[in-house]
Amino acid sequence: MxxxxxxxxxxxxxAYRSIRADIISGALAEGERLTxxxxxxxLGVSRTPVRDAIRRLTHEGFIVRxxxxxxxxxxxxxxxxxxVFDIRQLLEGYASERAAKMASAEDIAELKRLSDVIWSHxxxxxxxxxxxxxxxNEAFHRRIVEAARSPRLTALMSMAFDVGMVVRTYRxxxxxxxERSAGHHREIAExxxxxxxxxxxxxxxxxxxxxxxxxxxxxxxxxx
Amino acid sequence: MxxxxxxxxxxxxxAYRSIRADIISGALAEGERLTxxxxxxxLGVSRTPVRDAIRRLTHEGFIVRxxxxxxxxxxxxxxxxxxVFDIRQLLEGYASERAAKMASAEDIAELKRLSDVIWSHxxxxxxxxxxxxxxxNEAFHRRIVEAARSPRLTALMSMAFDVGMVVRTYRxxxxxxxERSAGHHREIAExxxxxxxxxxxxxxxxxxxxxxxxxxxxxxxxxx
DNA sequence: CGTCTGAAATATGTATCCCAAATTTGCAGG
DNA sequence: CCTGCAAATTTGGGATACATATTTCAGACG
Numbered sequence: 001m002x003x004x005x006x007x008x009x010x011x012x013x014x015a016y017r018s019i020r021a022d023i024i025s026g027a028l029a030e031g032e033r034l035t036x037x038x039x040x041x042x043l044g045v046s047r048t049p050v051r052d053a054i055r056r057l058t059h060e061g062f063i064v065r066x067x068x069x070x071x072x073x074x075x076x077x078x079x080x081x082x083x084v085f086d087i088r089q090l091l092e093g094y095a096s097e098r099a100a101k102m103a104s105a106e107d108i109a110e111l112k113r114l115s116d117v118i119w120s121h122x123x124x125x126x127x128x129x130x131x132x133x134x135x136x137n138e139a140f141h142r143r144i145v146e147a148a149r150s151p152r153l154t155a156l157m158s159m160a161f162d163v164g165m166v167v168r169t170y171r172x173x174x175x176x177x178x179e180r181s182a183g184h185h186r187e188i189a190e191x192x193x194x195x196x197x198x199x200x201x202x203x204x205x206x207x208x209x210x211x212x213x214x215x216x217x218x219x220x221x222x223x224x
Numbered sequence: 225m226x227x228x229x230x231x232x233x234x235x236x237x238x239a240y241r242s243i244r245a246d247i248i249s250g251a252l253a254e255g256e257r258l259t260x261x262x263x264x265x266x267l268g269v270s271r272t273p274v275r276d277a278i279r280r281l282t283h284e285g286f287i288v289r290x291x292x293x294x295x296x297x298x299x300x301x302x303x304x305x306x307x308v309f310d311i312r313q314l315l316e317g318y319a320s321e322r323a324a325k326m327a328s329a330e331d332i333a334e335l336k337r338l339s340d341v342i343w344s345h346x347x348x349x350x351x352x353x354x355x356x357x358x359x360x361n362e363a364f365h366r367r368i369v370e371a372a373r374s375p376r377l378t379a380l381m382s383m384a385f386d387v388g389m390v391v392r393t394y395r396x397x398x399x400x401x402x403e404r405s406a407g408h409h410r411e412i413a414e415x416x417x418x419x420x421x422x423x424x425x426x427x428x429x430x431x432x433x434x435x436x437x438x439x440x441x442x443x444x445x446x447x448x
Numbered sequence: 449c450g451t452c453t454g455a456a457a458t459a460t461g462t463a464t465c466c467c468a469a470a471t472t473t474g475c476a477g478g
Numbered sequence: 479c480c481t482g483c484a485a486a487t488t489t490g491g492g493a494t495a496c497a498t499a500t501t502t503c504a505g506a507c508g
Binding site: 051052055056059060061064074075076077080083084086087090091094149150151152153154155156159 | 276279280283284285298300301304307308310311314315318373374375376377378379380382383384
Binding site: 011012045046047048049052067068069070 | 491492493494499500501
């Protein structure tokens with residue numbers, strides 16, 4: 001069965017994604033007041049899953065709870081984009097250092113495989129190439145965090161930045177930037193295979209700064 | 225009124241604190257299976273607040289949800305303590321840099337006040353002195369993160385480390401370490417007041433490494 | 449005209465019930 | 479005695495009902 005359950009194994013997750021997407025897209029404006037009841041009706045579910053979603057989004061900083069019974073969409077600073085890249089550089093650089101020390105043979109093999117996948121589609125000529133690169137890129141970064149063997153770090157990364165944002169920005173890269181990025185991935189994989197934390201960390205920080213530069217060409221103030 | 229209600233202004237928060245404390249203390253062993261029903265009965269509340277608490281703790285990495293209907297206390301790596309300090313150094317160092325640029329006059333005044341409070345109780349002679357120092361210390365660190373004006377960073381910090389752990393470790397500090405720590409707080413406040421990101425960041429990183437050294441004297445592998 | 453007070457409307461927190469899915473148990477067969 | 483399968487129990491997700499705290503708004507008073 002491709003679709004095992006109708007709505008069971010979703011529901012709360014759906015509320016979470018929906019509300020978050022509305023905040024990111026601007027459908028829910030910054031500072032707008034939210035109530036569980038109204039969100040329930042809009043989403044067609046009861047308050048229980050909506051509460052879960054609000055808790056999560058509050059914890060992640062998308063929603064703020066003011067004193068008492070007032071809940072609002074958070075206001076995002078103009079330099080949110082800069083912050084995301086700054087924080088990514090800190091955390092992923094650290095993750096790469098740890099990965100160079102802790103990664104298993106399987107981790108290293110998978111990182112090499114993913115960097116090869118990225119290479120094989122660079123420069124991209126078709127939309128599928130873009131998709132493949134994005135997927136492999138995302139898997140690559142996630143694998144490094146996993147290889148760092150730190151559940152705390154994994155949890156942090158999951159909420160540190162919006163993966164979708166990174167994927168979207170890929171389309172704006174020039175051929176030279178894409179080739180550079182593919183080279184970075186290969187280098188990071190090799191640094192981890194060489195068990196060199198300093199190299200791996202430095203390469204990852206370079207990679208993220210280059211991505212920031214490439215992504216920041218047009219809009220300095222994207223949403224969150 | 226100093227004491228508004230007996231148990232009203234808590235309940236779900238209470239469940240969260242109680243479960244978390246039991247995990248940290250070891251009353252709930254690593255890998256132990258948890259059920260909402262049993263926790264409800266033990267804590268004398270209904271399942272709803274327990275669910276909230278479990279959500280939160282899962283998100284923070286204290287509890288893991290396995291496939292299906294199995295929920296367990298997470299297993300913590302041996303070097304969890306090291307990781308927490310590493311991550312704190314990264315994030316709080318960054319927060320201090322931003323705070324030096326973004327802090328309001330009120331932020332700066334409050335940071336100075338808090339560092340004075342810490343000074344006035346150092347070295348501590350009574351249990352209340354310890355309590356005051358702990359409270360002021362926690363408020364100080366939180367204020368810096370707030371002053372960084374980054375909701376994302378605030379959210380990250382809230383789950384990056386266990387405040388209770390920091391408080392506990394304070395009792396092990398020597399007089400010299402406590403005086404050094406008080407000096408660090410004052411210096412950080414002044415660096416921010418001087419609007420010097422590099423100074424503030426470096427001072428905070430120094431402070432956290434010193435705290436790590438002081439805290440790590442006895443057990444290298446505390447809980448989380 | 450502005451401000452304060454209090455009552456109604458509104459929002460969240462908590463308890464309880466129901467349901468679907470998963471885990472455990474127990475029985476039958478090899 | 480072990481294995482396999484199905485019934486029974488357990489578990490977590492969702493909906494609803496109720497209690498309590500907060501917000502709002504209108505009207506009275508200065």
